[in-house]
Amino acid sequence: MSTLNYQESPLDRKLACYSKVIPAGDGWLHRLEAGQTLRIVDLEGNQAADTFFFNADDLSERYSAQDTIREQGGIYLTTGTGLLSNQCREMLVITADTCGRHDTIGGACAAESNMVRYALDKRFMHNCRDTFLLQMARSGLPLTKRDLAHNINFFMNVPVTPEGGLKFDDGVSEPGKYVEMQATMNVFCLISNCPQLNNPCNAYKPTPIEVVIWEKNTTA
Amino acid sequence: MANDTYEETLPGGAMWSMRIPRGFEIRVAALAPGGNVSALFYHAVNPLDRLNIPDTLKALHTAKLTRGHVLMSDMGLAMVSIVEDSLGWHDPLGGHSTAEHIRQAFGQQSYQECRNDFFRNAHDNFLIELTKHGLGLRDIVANVNFFSKVVSDEAGRLRLVANHCPAGATFTLRTEIPVLAVFANCPHPMHPSGEYPRVPISLQIAKGADPGHDDFCRNFRPECGRAMELSERQNSV
Numbered sequence: 001m002s003t004l005n006y007q008e009s010p011l012d013r014k015l016a017c018y019s020k021v022i023p024a025g026d027g028w029l030h031r032l033e034a035g036q037t038l039r040i041v042d043l044e045g046n047q048a049a050d051t052f053f054f055n056a057d058d059l060s061e062r063y064s065a066q067d068t069i070r071e072q073g074g075i076y077l078t079t080g081t082g083l084l085s086n087q088c089r090e091m092l093v094i095t096a097d098t099c100g101r102h103d104t105i106g107g108a109c110a111a112e113s114n115m116v117r118y119a120l121d122k123r124f125m126h127n128c129r130d131t132f133l134l135q136m137a138r139s140g141l142p143l144t145k146r147d148l149a150h151n152i153n154f155f156m157n158v159p160v161t162p163e164g165g166l167k168f169d170d171g172v173s174e175p176g177k178y179v180e181m182q183a184t185m186n187v188f189c190l191i192s193n194c195p196q197l198n199n200p201c202n203a204y205k206p207t208p209i210e211v212v213i214w215e216k217n218t219t220a
Numbered sequence: 221m222a223n224d225t226y227e228e229t230l231p232g233g234a235m236w237s238m239r240i241p242r243g244f245e246i247r248v249a250a251l252a253p254g255g256n257v258s259a260l261f262y263h264a265v266n267p268l269d270r271l272n273i274p275d276t277l278k279a280l281h282t283a284k285l286t287r288g289h290v291l292m293s294d295m296g297l298a299m300v301s302i303v304e305d306s307l308g309w310h311d312p313l314g315g316h317s318t319a320e321h322i323r324q325a326f327g328q329q330s331y332q333e334c335r336n337d338f339f340r341n342a343h344d345n346f347l348i349e350l351t352k353h354g355l356g357l358r359d360i361v362a363n364v365n366f367f368s369k370v371v372s373d374e375a376g377r378l379r380l381v382a383n384h385c386p387a388g389a390t391f392t393l394r395t396e397i398p399v400l401a402v403f404a405n406c407p408h409p410m411h412p413s414g415e416y417p418r419v420p421i422s423l424q425i426a427k428g429a430d431p432g433h434d435d436f437c438r439n440f441r442p443e444c445g446r447a448m449e450l451s452e453r454q455n456s457v
Contacts, residue, residue: 003375065274066315066362070409075313075376086360088318101376105283105313107274112296116279116447129294145294150274150362160372164284164309166277 004100004172007079009180011037011096011214018213024206025195027131029139031056032183035216037095039180040191042155044207046171048194049154050108050128053083053091056186059143061085065104065150075160076101077152083181086149091187096180099173103158105166108132108151109196118198131192141188153194154179156201168201226425230405232418235345237352237402238425239264242455245303245428246393246401248366248421255367255385255419256408258316258342260350260360261291261299264398267355269295273312273362279443283372285310285364288440290396290447297397297454298447301437303428304392307385311365313378316342317409325407326416339416342404349402366391368408380410385419394428394437396451 016039022028024047032038040049055061064086069075071084079097082090107113110129114122129148136143155173160166193209196202229251230236240246241264248257263269276292277283285291287305290298302310322341331338346360367389369381407417431438431448438445 060357064315064362066313069313069378070315073378075372075378086357088320105274106278107272110275110294110296112294112450113272113275113279113292115450116275116292116296116443120446120449145268146358150272158278160283160313160376162371162373164282164371166281166283168278168281 005078006098006100007096008098009039009096011218013212015214015218016212017215019210021208021210022191022193023208024193025126025131026193027135028191028211029135030189032187032189032213033216034183034186037180037182037214038189039178039212040154041176041178041210041212042099042173043175043210045175045177046155046173046202047207047209048156048196048201049209050151050192050194051154052132052148052151052190054143054147054188055085055091056188059141059147061087062147062149063091063151065152068104075105077104078102090184092181092183094179094181099155099177099179101157101172102179103153103156105160106153106156106158108192109194114198122198125197126195128192128194132190135190168199171201224426228423230403230421230423232405232420233340234405235349235403237349237400239398239400240395240425241398242395243428243430244395244425246395247390247424249390250367250385250387251420251422253383253385253387254417255389255421256406257366257421258404258406259364259366260346260402262355262359262400263293263297264400267353267359267400269293269297270359270361271299277312279447280441283313285312288437288444290437290444291364292447296447296450298444298451299397299399300393300395302391303394303437304390306390307367309369309384310391311368311370314365314368314370314380314408314410316346316363316404317406318343321409322407325411325413329416340406342406345404345406346402353400365408370410380408394431396448397455
């Protein structure tokens with residue numbers, strides 16, 4: 001496996017202005033102002049935090065996985081990665097990462113993709129896209145399925161082989177690992193704390209994550 | 221034959237879209253070396269259901285597309301299957317070119333100066349074609365780049381492989397549901413700077429045979445078979 005890129009954050013947890021624990025299978029849609037920093041903590045290890053962003057001032061501008069990996073010339077997200085929009089503009093930038101790499105190729109689980117991947121009778125299991133859709137529907141924002149595209153899987157490890165294979169490797173995350181990103185523009189952050197029970201990425205045991213926010217210009 | 225086949229030749233830089241019923245084969249050929257066709261697919265009846273690259277790749281455990289692969293929708297349907305492929309690798313990772321990519325790689329060539337030799341880009345081409353069908357920016361999702369090969373090394377670094385597509389390269393798609401296909405025959409966004417490539421492509425669309433139980437794509441992986449079954453269940457209603 002190639003090198004993992006570790007970067008600790010200088011931010012003091014006690015100076016955070018917001019925190020919330022998101023249980024597995026639950027969602028979160030929250031506005032971040034430009035300059036605020038969001039930390040996502042993998043509380044118990046190897047949990048997938050499926051994450052997506054909208055420009056809060058123009059909802060048609062949203063996170064784009066293909067633009068993000070192409071413009072940085074690599075598939076892994078880590079410290080220094082600019083999370084780009086479908087207009088190739090930076091929405092947020094990853095400022096710290098104690099996990100070392102994150103996936104943005106694999107997308108989110110859905111009732112329908114679970115049927116394709118595992119078995120037709122998996123349709124009625126809880127899944128990330130249902131969480132996304134419920135959060136969007138409840139938000140009061142004019143967001144529909146049309147606005148949902150290809151997301152980030154924080155804490156997931158999905159290498160691409162030189163031969164073009166896609167692997168779902170053992171996680172590189174552990175309890176307490178985190179990733180931190182600063183908003184470049186005002187954004188809505190949409191998270192599904194993945195409830196997947198059909199694959200070993202989380203040892204078949206989805207666990208809580210925590211989100212923590214610091215105001216712009218919080219000093220260490 | 222002529223009456224049963226839709227034929228079109230797209231010049232380099234051109235765009236195209238068409239609603240195509242289930243059970244048709246779309247044969248695409250690069251008429252010169254260095255082709256790239258950025259492509260999106262939508263359910264022709266419900267365009268909210270559209271190509272889902274991540275679902276397709278994780279179902280197939282692949283980061284390239286080739287014969288046997290079934291391109292899947294958000295709703296788990298087989299949309300189009302790759303039934304023939306002379307290249308062995310089409311790119312599902314690189315996205316599509318914007319005006320800025322084209323300007324940086326090839327310079328400016330405006331319509332005002334160059335008339336129809338101006339430099340077109342895939343993003344604007346997608347927007348134009350989608351708007352003809354009542355769709356737009358919100359409907360642009362991760363796309364495929366047919367005829368292009370992007371590899372990842374052990375560190376995850378991406379590279380566009382040069383000289384992947386010779387003149388005469390072909391692939392053939394079979395529609396498993398009614399689809400709206402949208403093509404932008406524009407340079408790959410990772411294309412190195414130099415001369416704007418203009419590679420004409422030919423399209424031939426004709427009714428194909430229904431895929432039987434022994435169909436190559438259906439049996440390529442169990443996931444392909446299940447996606448085709450989901451499409452067939454829906455087609456039967």
